[in-house]
Amino acid sequence: MNGDFSPQEKDGFYKAVFSRRDVRSHFTAEPIDDMVLSRILNAAHHAPSVGFSQPWNFILIKDKQARREVKESFERERSRSSALVEDPKRSKYLSLRLEGILDSALNLCVTYDPSKFGPFVIGRSSIPETGLYSVCCAIQNLWLAARAEGVGVGWVSILSNNDLKRVLGIPEHVVPVAYLCLGHVTNFAEKPDLESAGWLNRLPLKDVIYYERWNNAKDSNWEQIQEMILSNFD
């Protein structure tokens, strides 16, 4: 079965992949339409999950007081982590805009509940982390769907999970996986912010691909694909 996607459908899909950004600024005050938000959450809920365990929950946060507390957690953690790096990187790090907690229309905490449908979940016995991995797949579905809907998403990872659990009343056995800021934006940046800021470059695609074994970057059986990768995507 090939070609059940038209060229236009493929283009729509890839447009979401390549124009998606991790958004920390450019948020506008415009609220997210409930229907749009429902579609975004429904896309997340249709992610793959180990043993079909659907171990995710989505906590939608509009309340400003809760968000202020989360922002304080961000500020403590940013200050703590900036001490781990030396100037000039430290100053650069502290100059970067890294969150949109209060100026985005909506915050969203995505959690992992290992007890859902447990304790025996098909495919989770050998590698228990696959439960967490499933939640990440849902987050990426959400992120891409938001992009297709014109909604920016920023993942704030400079936070204390203990603070999140306290502020949002998350029980001991549940893991906060992502804290996201969602909202309409004035524009989506052409490149990732950290690339534009000169922090790091995107690696050439060929540098992340190995053939048959770790660290094996060349194999005669694979010449053609290497050529494709070199000529098309570097």
Next chain:
Amino acid sequence: MNGDFSPQEKDGFYKAVFSRRDVRSHFTAEPIDDMVLSRILNAAHHAPSVGFSQPWNFILIKDKQARREVKESFERERSRSSALVEDPKRSKYLSLRLEGILDSALNLCVTYDPSKFGPFVIGRSSIPETGLYSVCCAIQNLWLAARAEGVGVGWVSILSNNDLKRVLGIPEHVVPVAYLCLGHVTNFAEKPDLESAGWLNRLPLKDVIYYERWNNAKDSNWEQIQEMILSNFD
């Protein structure tokens, strides 16, 4: 900025999300075109990553001997995990088709290398797992891109990571995150295999959404969205 996706582009994107399946059977012998594979890998490489660290690698595996060893690992782990559950679930579990290691066109191991661009990665100090989470986002991009290209993907998680590391020569500090089987298929199932098999049902969307705090399933501020979710997606 709204509406930079046409209805057709949105449809193409959502088609990938809703028709994507975890494929364990229906693989055909047709090889994956190198250009198609390049596009799928390039989509994966354009996933978000904490601090733009791009900590993923993709090991492409065609070699049958390596795959046979991985399949032996699957069989050992399946046998081991089947002992954790009692009949009738045990018999049902053992009757399910759970991998396509040898009959898919290509196997692919996706790994996480925490040393890449390290040790200081922006946003990874407070929650080190965000490195692993980034790799999962890449896997979901890959999975959706494959679907748009008509290529099935199955994630085999009934495996020993130690076996994978040995067979593929993966160094100690690198984590195998996913072992995927890729190939063209005779068809994509309408529903997830575990849903069709009566193992579990998809939860109603409203059951995975909370408002403001954990376990808070109702809030008057959110009435409209709850209604949307109930009427459109259950």
